[in-house]
Amino acid sequence: MHRPLPTFRVNGAAIRTIRMSAGLSTSETAERAGISRRYLNHLENGYRDRMRPGRYAALRTALGLNPDDQRLLARLPHEEPD
Template sequence: MKAPRATYEVNGAAIRKIRMSRGIPTADLARSAGISRSYVCRLEIGVRTRMRPATFARLLAGFESHGVPLEAQQLLAAGETDSE
């Protein structure tokens, strides 16, 4: 049996580009995802590059709550997959 995935490597530039293109303030995305604004900022500028699966799922849900349904692959770093 394969162990569950520990973290995902995300593409912070993609997170920022999508957020900004839709006019979503950082604080609003963070609030709807249940994470801090500073965490979103650190992801976007590349200080943080990895997320736990549950937090990553909340980020996707945060975008969706703003009418931006995304595939996980759109936010993952090159070569990263969301399969376990």
């Protein structure tokens, strides 16, 4: 049976906030991460909310985040604070 590749569910608003706080444009961030500007735009706007591990790691690095930083990840409803 075919198993889907693992993905990370990401928070587009957090991606945009961190990118803007770092003073990076979408084009600059996409280039650093090795992804298209359109793909990054889709993530930030919520049209896409999943990333494969390699792309997720590259985006995290492009934004200057360390591997333990989980701010880009979306929280599941049961993980939301009360």
